[in-house]
Amino acid sequence: MMLTIRLQRMGKKKNPTYRLIISEKARDTQYNSLEILGHYSPTQIPKVLELKADRIKHWLSVGAQASNTVHNILVREGILEGKKKKSVRITNKRKAKIETKKAESLEKEKATKEAAEAAKVAAEEAKKAEEATPVEEPVVEAPVEEAQA
Incomplete structure (x- = not known):
C-alpha cells in the first residue's frame, strides 16, 4: 500500500x-x-x-x-529539507518543439558567426592585397617652355 x-x-x-x-x-x-x-x-x-x-x-x-x-x-x-520539485510536467510533444527551436536558434547563431568571420577574413585579405600592390606615385611633368619662334 x-x-x-x-x-x-x-x-x-x-x-x-x-x-x-x-x-x-x-x-x-x-x-x-x-x-x-x-x-x-x-x-x-x-x-x-x-x-x-x-x-x-x-x-x-x-x-x-x-x-x-x-x-x-x-x-x-521548513518541515522538509531540500530543493523544490517541478510540479508542472511538459509533454513530449512540447519538449520536441522546444528542442527544435533550440536547434534552429543554434544554427542561426552559428550561421551569423560564420558570416561575421567570413567578412572579417575578406576584409583582412583586401587589406593585404592593398598593401601588396605597389602604389604608383603620380608623375609630375616639368613645365615645358614655349618655343619662341
Whole structure:
C-alpha cells in the first residue's frame, strides 16, 4: 500500500480551499482519506496554511511520499529539507518543439558567426592585397617652355 500526502480540493466555485490529506496513491482524492494533516487557503489575504508538522513528519518517516506541490509547500514551511520539485510536467510533444527551436536558434547563431568571420577574413585579405600592390606615385611633368619662334 503506497501512501501519498496530497491536496484535496474543497470550497466553492472559483474560491478553492485545500485539505492536506494522506491516502492511498491509487485512490481518488475525494475518497476517504486516512488522516487530515492540515488545510491551505490560497485565495484568502494573507494566505492561510495550517499544518500538523508532527503528524506529517510521522507519515514521512513511515514511508509516505509527498506530491510535488505538497513537497514544495513543506520545503517552504521548513518541515522538509531540500530543493523544490517541478510540479508542472511538459509533454513530449512540447519538449520536441522546444528542442527544435533550440536547434534552429543554434544554427542561426552559428550561421551569423560564420558570416561575421567570413567578412572579417575578406576584409583582412583586401587589406593585404592593398598593401601588396605597389602604389604608383603620380608623375609630375616639368613645365615645358614655349618655343619662341
